[in-house]
Amino acid sequence: MRRPQPRSRGPDAMVVEVGHYALVLALALSLVLTFIPAWGAHTRDSALMGVARPAAFAMLGFAALAFLALTIAYVDSDFSVLNVVQNSHSSKPLAYKISGVWSNHEGSMLLWVTILALFAGLVAWRGAHMPQRLLAYVLSVQGAIAAAFFLFILLTSNPFARVMPAPFEGEGLNPILQDPGLAIHPPLLYLGYVGFSVAFSFAVGALLEGRIDAVWARFVRPWTLLAWAFLTLGIAMGSYWAYYELGWGGWWFWDPVENASLMPWLAGTALIHSIVVMEKRDALKVWTILLSILAFSLSLIGTFLVRSGVLTSVHSFASDPTRGVFILGILIFFIGGGLTLFAWRAPVLRQGGLFAPISREGALVLNNLFLSAACAAVFIGTLYPLGLEALTGGKISVGAPFFEATFLPLTVPLLLLVPVGQSLAWKRGDLLGVAQRLAAAFALALAGAIVVFAVTRRGPVAAPLGIGLGLWLILGSASEIFNRSHRAGASLAVVLRRAAGLPRSAWGTALAHAGLGVTVIGIAATAWGVERLATMKAGESLDLGPYQVTLEAVVPRNGPDYRETAALLAIRDGDRLVGRVEPGKRTFTGRSMPTSEAGLLTVGLGQVYASVAEIEAGGSVGVRLYWKPWVLFIWLGAVVMAAGGVLSLSDRRARVGAPVRRAAPAAVPAE
Amino acid sequence: MTLWIVLALMTGAAVLAVLWPLGRAQSQQPSAETATDAAFYKAQLAEIERDAERGLIEPSEAETAKVEAARRLLASARRGEAAGPLSATAGRRRAAAVVALVGLPLVSLTIYLTLGNPAIPDMPLQARNDRAAPDMSMGQALARIEEHLAKNPNDGRGQEVVGPVYMSMGRFADAERAFAAAIRILGDSPHRWESLGEAQVAQADGIVTANARTSFDKALALDAKLVKARYYRALAAEQDGDKAKALSLYSELAAEAPAGAPIKARLDDKVAELGGKPPQPSGEAAQAIAGMAAGDRMTAIRGMVASLDARLAEKGDDVEGWLRLVRSYMVLGEPEKARDAFARGRAALASDQTGRDRLEALGRELKIEGS
């Protein structure tokens, strides 16, 4: 299993060099894509604009080929490739050889730009019915971003650099990176980050074309939703990985790396809401364009702050000046260029529809205000220490207390308002009517909170309040669906039929908001968590929340590429065995430092979490144990949110824009 | 040669991707741009009507919404007329075609010839294993032994072989397990017990634990002359605070050690530290130790040092490696080789001032000439 399979490739196969050349060709094509369609759009020359789509497909093809070639080099442990030597090892399991491709700087950049090319290809594929000039500009911008990164990769971070004579073994066997969560986390996160490039390209394209309206919004919305859904999943995956791998039992640490992904998410969340206003009411144009630029700018900053190491140390940025300066140049060019173009062209945009402060639009403006403020708070908290250090040399750290004290007051009011905003009518809302429609949901949520409080009298007060808030979000979404399908006197069958007939975007919205409620409940329930630190001998038991934990034995054992001392723990509820967990300390082949491997037992939606602190002489172990009721709600909610986003983007209306002769017949049978 | 054909085909495909759309007959109507808008607003109107029919919105709201959408549809049509028709001139098309035909291959080949290594074929490890088995590195050899042992955990010989390798890599816990397994499978032997004890000491960061002492006692029960076991027994006494016993054990060892051997100096230091007088070695005992040092174990160690040497010859910027190599040759009693390694290391670290300083400091410490 660990041995690479013999291949049929001949001894003089040149996959690596073919991949290298494919990368160069992708660069050349991205340059063509940058200039020719934009030229065509500028001169209204449809022949030149016609180059955009095939060039985008070809660029995707060659980028994918380069990525595939590097993957093959990893799978075959081709140690004539420097990148493979530095980041792989022949004894790694196959799956981690593959994930090793993007576990390092060069490979992850290649993945990043391949995904960028993928999005360009997807836009080209779906763009057959888009206005031709807009498509040409959008793909040109996408091509320009790709060109910058292809150049960056080829000139400063080339994954295809060779080494001669080739060593016989690689150096990369970091056991902490050998984890399924971490293996799929970067691709998901990048799909999210890079997905916002489409919104950016649309915004810049629209500014260049000087035309932004509801049609634009409808074309850009599915892409933004897609990026947002991936980013949501990526963040959730990262959070879950940190939760079980780092052994600290928490799920969010306000670490700069985490914040770097949270910022584009907040901006992206604001964006998917403001785009709706633009699509329906032709309002908030300038703001939506600005958000599109900001969401991708924050994605860029997120990727590169993490990748350049500037978050770890301002000085590590300077340790490789070429890369640092190149990255800085790219950031300044695209963010600065985007914003300058915005400042220059935004005034020419026509003002859109009017609306009263109390209306769906008004509520969405408030949503955007809170989200942007929260995003700014995270931004300042994350970058302030860097700025201060660069300016004065003073060293400070802004930790969880700052973010909790700032982020919560900015998000809780927003969460309280979600069901209200959702039920307000467009243009001019009726608060009294909304209050009547939501009364039942509010009463139920309040009752839920009170019941929870009564049951857990001695527990923390925040938990029932949080549960109430979560219920309010879920029930508010349910009530919105109900109110839109219910009419006085209608039978259940009619209500159901009408509910099924609601547009998918309505269901998507409700689902995403309910998912948010689920996450809020999970977060609130962490207040009931139990933590125990103890030194146990075999046979000893201790109480952990509702369970009793017994250390049955401490045993050594072998894994595929590590040795482990595991503590076998049995979890009992009275006499009933609930399950076993086997946390341990692992020593990987070729390493002297052991790593902790946590043990997790899922009971319903809660988890028992155990990690080994210290293996002591005489068979006793120091263990840290947690009981975390309902903790899975946190990530489950995120998955539900992402599902809501995907449902919303699959709305058939998102595909309108096809010529009438196609759209019209399709609309009839759908009724 | 095949590579160049493949690269040429790839270039051709890329050029074609640009040329093909340029060459296509354009059937774009001037109104095409506004057609999308019209479709969009008409769909929006239809949607409002459906919503109104189903009672999702009030009729009055539906009416205003329809008016608004209709207004935007008109505005879009006006804009379309104002913008004028799309154009396509042969001149621009020709320019773009030249870019694709000439510029694209030129840029690609220039960059690739600068950065690429068209002469180096793929070297998947599997293919190389078959071709170059003799040069197997330590890591690879270890991986093979481990794989073998995972399948045949009762191969005592294998356990015995892998133990010292683990020791050399600092994986003392694994070494202890391997030696213990070797004893379990192959039975007692003074050297196995001695090695086990050594692994136990190393794992305890140099403390001779009770377990380690038991191992050394067992080793000495089988062969009372074992030098290492006796050394550790002395060390244990010293660590216990039993100075008198430690002194007598050390003195006994020091008396046997040959003059000039590194072990001799260390033992003398120990004796001096504990307040004793370094005794003169007796000829016989020196012979005995010299004989022992040439055992199997030393062969293995020499092999390891040689592989380190080979690695440094390839990749010379490893300061720690050079320090280790010089020290190892001195310890192995090969001052010429140490001197040679020292000189090579100094040359290899020419660009690394701090590294060279460290190496030279070691040279002075070990009294290597030329430092």
Added chain:
Amino acid sequence: MTRKQRRLTLIGSALAVLAVAAGLILYNLTKTITFFKTPTELAEEGFKPGMRLRIGGLVKEGTLQRGPNQTVHFEVTDTNRSVPVTYQGLLPDLFREGQGVVADGALQPSGEFKADSVLAKHDEKYMPKEVAEALKQQGMWQHTGDKAKEAAPNAAPAAAKPGA
């Protein structure tokens, strides 16, 4: 409401939210940031007990003591001064004597630093940046090599393993 009033209401509420946000950020920044200090700075600048600080340095060799219930005592040193630290809880995998460490917590009246979180080197290439810089400033920077590498030649002849 007229067009103008609507716009004013919107702008007014936007400004209100932004003002609240700005106020929150500024207030919390002044209240919750922690300063990073080396043991020398800690000793020389004189800090009131109870103030939240982050200290960093190396775990001084020979000072690590484990107590009951995973309490640990150790000293953090920048090779110039050192400060005693107590901590209860799970130590990171890479926590070792002689390795870089960063601790968050507060000084006790006794002069001891009570940590509520301890971070060690994140991986073998990474050292908490504050530690690396503080050590660099003192000219003490040295790459702490892997234990395995150091041990290799020492394992060769018997007597080269000094033990004590």
